[in-house]
Amino acid sequence: MGSASKQSNKSSSGASGGRPGATDRRARIAELRAEEQRRDRRNKFIAIGAAAVLLAGMVGGGIWIAVDAKQKRDAKIAAAKAPIPGVKTYDKLTRNHVQTKVNYPQVPPVGGDHNPVWLNCTGTVYDQPVVNENAVHSLEHGAVWVTYNGKATPADIKALSDRVKTTPYSLMSPYPTEAGTITLTAWGTQLVLDSASDPRVAEFFTKYVQGPQTQEPGASCSTQ
Incomplete structure (x- = not known):
């Protein structure tokens, strides 16, 4: 138990x-x-x-x-x-395509009859003078054309070319026979300057690159 x-x-x-x-x-x-x-x-x-x-x-x-x-x-x-002091404008410009040379009243020309082929203006800097009739066609597309003569300094040329290279719808070339040291041209519009340091350079680019003067908005500036 x-x-x-x-x-x-x-x-x-x-x-x-x-x-x-x-x-x-x-x-x-x-x-x-x-x-x-x-x-x-x-x-x-x-x-x-x-x-x-x-x-x-x-x-x-x-x-x-x-x-x-x-x-x-x-x-x-x-x-x-906003108006830019010194800018001259021209109206009643013809826009015919021609294969012949054109006797333009302005130097450089601001518009008028022009060649059917435009210049490449995709921020292009030319080191030699270009054909007026081709450049005018680029103006018709809304480009700003920068030109200069022998009075422009190397610093002027560098400053302008640097701006053009970074700006679509612009081109630059020497223009030995122009009266002003530097000339900025858009269709029917022109500004003559003594120096690239002039603040009106930036104002002109802002206003006229593909600006209100453009005859063919949206048209290509490339020749490729």
Whole structure:
């Protein structure tokens, strides 16, 4: 009987001793699951926050680009309306295509009949004089033509060529017989200057590169 009692007590003790371990395991599993859920929620919030910051940056960047583009358009419009001191304009210019030489009244010419082929004016700097009739066709497309004679200094020539090279719808060439040191010409429009440092150079480019005088807006300036 004593032996049976001891066996009974041993079995009872072993059975009750297993339950706390199982309970601990279940509690640990529940804790791990709760921690995993908290981590998932935290990662979700982080992802949402990062997406919101990225979206805000994209929206802000888009707004900045739109504002910058509008400011440039407004500046172009304002420049187009503002007169530039010294600019001379000419109207009633003919626009026929001809294969012969043209006797232009202005030097360099500001418009009139011209050759069917235009000069490349994609920011092109020519180191030799060009044909008037081809250059006038480029003016018709909205180009600004920069010319200079022997009185222009090397600094003038470099400053002007640097500007032209970075400006589509412009070209530059020497013009030994012109009266002014530097001449800026657009269709029906001309400005004579003594120096490339004159602030009117920038004003002329802003106003007349593909400006309101352009006879064929959108026409190509490339010969390629």
